[in-house]
Amino acid sequence: MARDERGVTAQSEDFSNWYNEVVVKAALVDRGPAKGTMVIRPYGYRIWELLQAELDRRIKQTGHENAYFPLLIPQSYLEREADHVEGFSPELAVVTHAGGKELEEPLVVRPTSETIIGEMMAKWISSHRDLPLLLNQWANVVRWEMRPRMFLRTTEFLWQEGHTAHADEAEARAEMELALGIYETVARELAAMPVVPGEKTPGERFAGAVETITIESMMRDGKALQAGTSHYMGTNFARAFGIRYAASDGRDAFCHTTSWGMSTRMLGGVVMTHGDDRGLVLPPRLAPHQVVIVPIMRGDAAAAVVAAADELAGKLRSAGVRVYVDDQDQTPGWKFNEWEMRGVPVRVELGPRDLAAGTAVMVRRLGEEGKRSVDLATLPDLMPGILDDFQAYLLARATAFREENTSAVDDWAAFEAAVATGWALALHCGKPQCEIDIKALTAATPRCVPLTGDAESGQCVRCDAPASYGKRVIFSRAY
Amino acid sequence: MARDERGVTAQSEDFSNWYNEVVVKAALVDRGPAKGTMVIRPYGYRIWELLQAELDRRIKQTGHENAYFPLLIPQSYLEREADHVEGFSPELAVVTHAGGKELEEPLVVRPTSETIIGEMMAKWISSHRDLPLLLNQWANVVRWEMRPRMFLRTTEFLWQEGHTAHADEAEARAEMELALGIYETVARELAAMPVVPGEKTPGERFAGAVETITIESMMRDGKALQAGTSHYMGTNFARAFGIRYAASDGRDAFCHTTSWGMSTRMLGGVVMTHGDDRGLVLPPRLAPHQVVIVPIMRGDAAAAVVAAADELAGKLRSAGVRVYVDDQDQTPGWKFNEWEMRGVPVRVELGPRDLAAGTAVMVRRLGEEGKRSVDLATLPDLMPGILDDFQAYLLARATAFREENTSAVDDWAAFEAAVATGWALALHCGKPQCEIDIKALTAATPRCVPLTGDAESGQCVRCDAPASYGKRVIFSRAY
Numbered sequence: 001m002a003r004d005e006r007g008v009t010a011q012s013e014d015f016s017n018w019y020n021e022v023v024v025k026a027a028l029v030d031r032g033p034a035k036g037t038m039v040i041r042p043y044g045y046r047i048w049e050l051l052q053a054e055l056d057r058r059i060k061q062t063g064h065e066n067a068y069f070p071l072l073i074p075q076s077y078l079e080r081e082a083d084h085v086e087g088f089s090p091e092l093a094v095v096t097h098a099g100g101k102e103l104e105e106p107l108v109v110r111p112t113s114e115t116i117i118g119e120m121m122a123k124w125i126s127s128h129r130d131l132p133l134l135l136n137q138w139a140n141v142v143r144w145e146m147r148p149r150m151f152l153r154t155t156e157f158l159w160q161e162g163h164t165a166h167a168d169e170a171e172a173r174a175e176m177e178l179a180l181g182i183y184e185t186v187a188r189e190l191a192a193m194p195v196v197p198g199e200k201t202p203g204e205r206f207a208g209a210v211e212t213i214t215i216e217s218m219m220r221d222g223k224a225l226q227a228g229t230s231h232y233m234g235t236n237f238a239r240a241f242g243i244r245y246a247a248s249d250g251r252d253a254f255c256h257t258t259s260w261g262m263s264t265r266m267l268g269g270v271v272m273t274h275g276d277d278r279g280l281v282l283p284p285r286l287a288p289h290q291v292v293i294v295p296i297m298r299g300d301a302a303a304a305v306v307a308a309a310d311e312l313a314g315k316l317r318s319a320g321v322r323v324y325v326d327d328q329d330q331t332p333g334w335k336f337n338e339w340e341m342r343g344v345p346v347r348v349e350l351g352p353r354d355l356a357a358g359t360a361v362m363v364r365r366l367g368e369e370g371k372r373s374v375d376l377a378t379l380p381d382l383m384p385g386i387l388d389d390f391q392a393y394l395l396a397r398a399t400a401f402r403e404e405n406t407s408a409v410d411d412w413a414a415f416e417a418a419v420a421t422g423w424a425l426a427l428h429c430g431k432p433q434c435e436i437d438i439k440a441l442t443a444a445t446p447r448c449v450p451l452t453g454d455a456e457s458g459q460c461v462r463c464d465a466p467a468s469y470g471k472r473v474i475f476s477r478a479y
Numbered sequence: 480m481a482r483d484e485r486g487v488t489a490q491s492e493d494f495s496n497w498y499n500e501v502v503v504k505a506a507l508v509d510r511g512p513a514k515g516t517m518v519i520r521p522y523g524y525r526i527w528e529l530l531q532a533e534l535d536r537r538i539k540q541t542g543h544e545n546a547y548f549p550l551l552i553p554q555s556y557l558e559r560e561a562d563h564v565e566g567f568s569p570e571l572a573v574v575t576h577a578g579g580k581e582l583e584e585p586l587v588v589r590p591t592s593e594t595i596i597g598e599m600m601a602k603w604i605s606s607h608r609d610l611p612l613l614l615n616q617w618a619n620v621v622r623w624e625m626r627p628r629m630f631l632r633t634t635e636f637l638w639q640e641g642h643t644a645h646a647d648e649a650e651a652r653a654e655m656e657l658a659l660g661i662y663e664t665v666a667r668e669l670a671a672m673p674v675v676p677g678e679k680t681p682g683e684r685f686a687g688a689v690e691t692i693t694i695e696s697m698m699r700d701g702k703a704l705q706a707g708t709s710h711y712m713g714t715n716f717a718r719a720f721g722i723r724y725a726a727s728d729g730r731d732a733f734c735h736t737t738s739w740g741m742s743t744r745m746l747g748g749v750v751m752t753h754g755d756d757r758g759l760v761l762p763p764r765l766a767p768h769q770v771v772i773v774p775i776m777r778g779d780a781a782a783a784v785v786a787a788a789d790e791l792a793g794k795l796r797s798a799g800v801r802v803y804v805d806d807q808d809q810t811p812g813w814k815f816n817e818w819e820m821r822g823v824p825v826r827v828e829l830g831p832r833d834l835a836a837g838t839a840v841m842v843r844r845l846g847e848e849g850k851r852s853v854d855l856a857t858l859p860d861l862m863p864g865i866l867d868d869f870q871a872y873l874l875a876r877a878t879a880f881r882e883e884n885t886s887a888v889d890d891w892a893a894f895e896a897a898v899a900t901g902w903a904l905a906l907h908c909g910k911p912q913c914e915i916d917i918k919a920l921t922a923a924t925p926r927c928v929p930l931t932g933d934a935e936s937g938q939c940v941r942c943d944a945p946a947s948y949g950k951r952v953i954f955s956r957a958y
Contacts, residue, residue: 030599032549033556034586039599042544042614049545065521066528070511071550071588071619071635072572077512090579093551095588098572098634099623107513109550109574109588120509120518135521140550140619144578155577156550 008341010277015221020150022271026280026342029150029267036148036155040264043342046288047267048158052138054190054285055160055262058182064134064162069116071140072107077115080240084114087207091143093155109142114208114233114259117163118241125165125255127246132175133165151268152225152479159263162230165243165255169234172256173211176232179260180213183228191266192283192394193217193273194402195227196474198448203432206259210234216447216474218402219272222422224447224476227269230260268479273398280343281365283394284387289324291316291383292344294335296351297327308376309350312360315380321387340365345390346383348374364390408472415461415475419444423476425453429460430468438462438475447474487820489756494700499629501750505759505821508629508746515627515634519743522821525767526746527637531617533669533764534639534741537661543613543641548595550619551586556594559719563593566686570622572634588621593687593712593738596642597720604644604734606725611654612644630747631704631958638742641709644722644734648713651735652690655711658739659692662707670745671762671873672696672752673881674706675953677927682911685738689713695926695953697881698751701901703926703955706748709739747958752877759822760844762873763866768803770795770862771823773814775830776806787855788829791839794859800866819844824869825862827853843869887951894940894954898923902955904932908939909947917941917954926953 008021023029028044031037040048056066072095078085093109096102110116117135125133138160145153162179166172180197187193195215205212209231216224237243238254247253274281284290295302295309309325316323324344326335332349339347349361354373362374364386374382405422409415418424419442428434428446439445453471460467487500502508507523510516519527539545551574557564572588575581589595596614604612617639624632641658645651659676666672674694684691688710695703716722717733726732753760763769774781774788788804795802803823805814811828818826828840833852841853843865853861884901888894897903898921907913907925918924932950939946 030602033553033595033598034549034551037549037551039549040547042546045546046544048547065525067521067524068519068527068637070513070516070518071621072513072516074512092579093574093577093586095572096575097585099625100569100571106576107572116512119512123509142550146578158547 008277008279011220011275018275018277019268019272022275022279022341023150023268028271028280031150034155036145036153038150038154038156040158043288044267047270047282047286048264050286050288051186051190051266052160055182055186056138058186059136059160059162062178062182064136064164066138067135068137068139069113069120071110073110073113073116075106075108077119078108080115081208081236083236084208088112088143091145093142093144110139111141111143112259112261113137113139113161113163114237115241118237118243118257121163121165121255121257122242122244125243125245128167128248131165131167131245131255132171135164136160136162149268149479151265151271157264159261162258162260164258165238166257167245167247167253167255169256172258173232176211176213176230176258176260179258180215180228180230183215183230183260183262186262187215187217187227187266188395190283190285191270191273192391192398193227193269194395194399196448196450197452198450198474200229200448201430201435201446201473203435204446206231208233208236210236213451214448217269217273218398218405218423218476219269219479220275220401221272222405222476224423224474224478225265225269225272226447226478227266228260228262231258233257233259274394275343276366278337279341281394282343282345284345284391287343287345288322289344290321290387291323291346291348292339293323293325293348293350294332294339295325295327296332296349298352301352301355305350305352305355308355312348312350312376312379316383319380319384321380321383345387348379362386409461410458412462416442419475419477423447423474424461425472426461426475427456427458427467428469428473428475429463429465431463431465434460434463434465443477444475445478447476447478449473487756487758490699490754497754497756498747498751501754501758501820502629502747507750507759510629513634515624515632517629517633517635519637522767523746526749526761526765527743529765529767530665530669530745531639534661534665535617537665538615538639538641541657541661543615543643545617546614547616547618548592548599550589552589552592552595554585554587556598557587559594560687560715562715563687567591567622570624572621572623589618590620590622591738591740592616592618592640593642593716594720597716597722597736600642600644600734600736601721601723604722604724607646607727610644610646610724610734611650613641613654614643615639615641628747628958630744630750636743638740641737641739643737644717645736646724646726646732646734648735651737652711655690655692655709655737655739658737659694659707659709662694662709662739662741665741666694666696666706666745667874669762669764670749670752671870671877672706672748673874673878675927675929676931677929677953679708679927680909680914680925680952682914683925685710687712687715689715692930693927696748696752697877697884697902697955698748698958699754699880700751701884701955703902703953703957704744704748704751705926705957706745707739707741710737712736712738753873754822755845757816758820760873761822761824763824763870766822766824767801768823769800769866770802770825770827771818772802772804772827772829773811773818774804774806775811775828777831780831780834784829784831784834787834791827791829791855791858795862798859798863800859800862824866827858841865888940889937891941895921898954898956902926902953903940904951905940905954906935906937906946907948907952907954908942908944910942910944913939913942913944922956923954924957926955926957928952
């Protein structure tokens with residue numbers, strides 16, 4: 001199939017190739033030299049910074065403080081919590097030599113920081129007055145991936161990891177939910193991803209957790225992406241690391257801990273939630289350039305047009321809009337393709353005739369409204385609203401897409417059909433072996449038991465045993 | 480010598496112990512489990528965030544973009560630049576196993592990122608139109624340290640590293656100077672450190688650089704701290720990694736590259752520049768709490784006093800001041816000691832009698848003005864100016880201290896005396912062996928050839944050979 005060298009494979013033809021090509025051609029990311037590593041290029045990193053700023057603001061606003069813990073963790077720490085070491089052992093990168101010598105004890109490059117933070121919490125907490133301890137860390141982590149995909153599964157990724165300690169279960173569970181609420185808000189409001197919050201089934205829990213809750217989002221190929229998770233650890237890590245406190249009555253007790261994380265994987269989610277065959281589509285709140293102005297530079301009028309474009313850009317900036325004037329020496333058509341590939345939400349074209357008429361031509365990235373002639377004088381005032389509209393449009397579009405591709409199913413044939421293209425809402429027995437069977441037959445896994453699902457009972461869609469959870473479970477193939 | 484359990488060793492008694500105690504007792508940092516690693520606690524991390532925000536703003540304002548490169552670098556990359564590998568080999572941490580297997584090629588945990596960024600620059604740059612390429616990265620790096628000190632020399636630290644590629648030497652050298660200018664400004668204006676910019680002698684250059692420039696600052700024990708460095712690499716890394724471009728005349732040429740870094744070491748610099756026997760002294764622009772309000776809660780008036788403290792805090796916050804109300808259940812004396820240890824610039828005491836009179840008691844951290852009664856109504860308006868004054872006072876105090884402890888010396892006896900307690904400004908032959916001899920005799924090294932020094936010629940202070948550099952060199956013991 002012939003296609004422009006600068007274009008990408010159609011989503012309908014091969015979604016996986018489409019993704020791999022878009023993230024590179026939109027200059028988000030490049031392959032690193034070591035297996036499965038990525039280089040986050042400036043355009044991709046700026047998106048991360050925009051997400052990070054809002055996430056950091058909300059984490060601080062809810063009383064958490066940032067700190068930083070060491071990258072290298074003694075291997076023995078991982079072994080103190082049995083489920084945790086079992087879950088993470090296959091993915092560890094291990095430093096065996098340092099400073100020209102073999103180390104007495106190998107050091108693990110952190111895959112997550114429960115163990116080292118648990119060790120420090122045990123040191124810092126002695127009384128109920130030290131609780132709750134609400135910490136967050138922005139960091140890189142390393143998990144050796146067998147089938148790496150840029151942003152989605154990379155050997156190294158960036159994230160924040162919240163770690164908290166509490167006096168009792170109720171407070172720790174409330175914390176777990178608070179963190180997931182922040183993720184849900186950030187995913188919806190910034191990434192325009194209509195995520196579904198829910199509880200993980202036991203087989204899909206974090207290694208060492210008593211309960212894991214998650215936000216799951218549907219990608220444009222119908223698969224699910226886990227976009228953030230929050231865990232209640234019970235006293236598992238407190239027992240392993242000795243995180244104890246003296247209660248107000250003098251009684252000695254173990255803390256209840258939580259952890260929660262959101263990562264650069266969100267960038268892959270944005271790409272697969274909104275992108276199309278012309279490339280990336282960025283929600284305005286995460287777009288490095290919310291508006292690109294392309295001056296149409298013809299003959300004598302070129303200088304005047306560029307000057308007008310710069311003036312417009314200045315006014316848009318004053319209105320709080322992130323804007324870029326593309327006055328490179330390329331044809332307008334080349335630039336249109338380039339900024340469509342890079343997903344800029346709004347393009348403004350400004351030529352000599354527009355300028356004479358006091359207008360410009362505006363087009364939104366999805367082109368769903370066609371090209372519109374707009375008044376140059378009022379555009380700076382209107383643009384924030386135009387961007388808000390497009391942000392809302394993307395969320396509504398993704399929500400409609402998810403709803404269209406989600407089916408409540410009650411028999412196996414309908415289940416198989418549903419998970420071939422989207423999500424199935426099905427009753428399930430909750431047995432680990434049944435989950436494994438379903439995965440073997442369809443590649444689908446239980447993504448979550450939605451928090452908001454209606455109460456329902458009946459038989460397992462696969463094995464006819466009595467259903468568990470008291471409501472339907474989302475099953476889907478997943479990233 | 481008897482001292483309060485909550486106090487610290489006097490600086491005059493043992494500066495090194497004073498430092499080690501202050502960074503822990505002020506809750507900036509804690510020891511990590513792996514050798515030489517540190518945990519940056521929330522209070523310390525907040526200082527880093529304040530520094531980071533301003534540094535990031537200035538780096539972006541000058542046209543640099545943030546990106547992120549992998550932590551793990553193939554060992555062979557390090558070996559491509561001969562001086563670079565020689566300099567860093569002894570300090571490397573090496574991952575030999577990952578994903579449960581031995582790796583075919585060991586991966587080095589980045590000690591700095593010239594090599595991996597050089598590899599990517601070679602891929603991204605092809606034409607003069609791609610230049611200059613101006614990148615920055617916020618990251619952790621690992622260098623195995625034999626004699627770790629919190630913040631100053633730790634196995635892992637946080638920093639930013641700028642990496643740029645240019646068409647010619649003049650532009651690259653200008654970039655190197657631009658970056659050092661940013662460091663000088665941030666050090667002076669935020670950290671109140673009166674740094675001296677200068678050029679490193681060949682023996683003190685970065686491994687692989689053609690020229691290294693530095694900002695050096697005097698600590699309160701008279702030693703020097705290198706607070707930031709900027710390097711012109713010539714075409715050394717461009718040749719090692721193939722960073723080439725086609726010039727406008729079609730000629731193929733190597734890029735000229737630079738790199739520059741500032742790190743969490745700055746926190747150690749702040750501690751040792753301003754601290755005293757009662758603990759930390761923070762410049763207001765880097766203080767997590769610029770003002771602490773201690774309500775004096777006696778009897779019936781307690782609730783009214785706390786309410787008034789909260790009201791004052793609200794008004795101070797509206798005036799842009801970072802303020803904390805300490806209404807913990809402790810004595811005022813305990814709190815005064817605590818916030819002095821933590822270096823809060825201004826303390827406001829508010830008791831029932833003050834409240835009745837519409838006043839409060841204010842004292843600056845160094846106590847150099849004594850306690851002052853201030854009008855509650857006007858305090859919020861005045862506080863930003865009070866903080867600016869204290870910021871300026873700290874810079875002036877540190878500048879005076881540096882000048883008092885810096886001596887221009889022309890003979891060896893005077894040199895030895897000068898570097899025993901401070902800095903010596905001396906003529907030097909520039910010979911590596913003479914630098915080594917001086918270090919062996921006095922522990923002093925050439926810190927830099929100040930950029931602003933007056934032209935001067937004569938004989939080497941140590942060996943009487945003709946002086947090099949055309950001006951005096953700063954010699955000092957250093958961190």
